[in-house]
Amino acid sequence: QVQLVESGGELVQAGGSLRLSCAASGRTFSMYGMGWFRQAPGKEREFVAAIGWSGGMKYLADSVKDRFTISRDNAKNTVYLQMNSLKPEDTAVYYCAASRTYSGSRRKADYDSWGQGTQVTVSS
16 A cells, blocks of 8 residues: 655635645555545545546546646656635545556545545635
8 A cells, every 4th residue: 555645735715726736655656546535524525536547547527627637747656636716615625545456436445545635725
């Protein structure tokens, strides 16, 4: 398993932008499919974005596909989530996840390792 540490979450006004980062430990990062999920208070954790091993495959939830992008830098063992045009409904704890088996999955159960999360708060 890899160890994951997210960063970049903060309070931002509606319409603003943030870039979340997820740093992974280990030398096999390029062999993991990576994903971002989020969980708002009182709600289930939901899929946001996923990226394949080489970065060629990318998937985004319908609610964010015109505003968010996912990318990865395998040389830096890091995956990013660029979030633009943020809305109050984007407020949540954002989690990074890694899958040794699946590349680009939207399913929480397909991920083996999770970070501790980073809080994103969007004020109106």
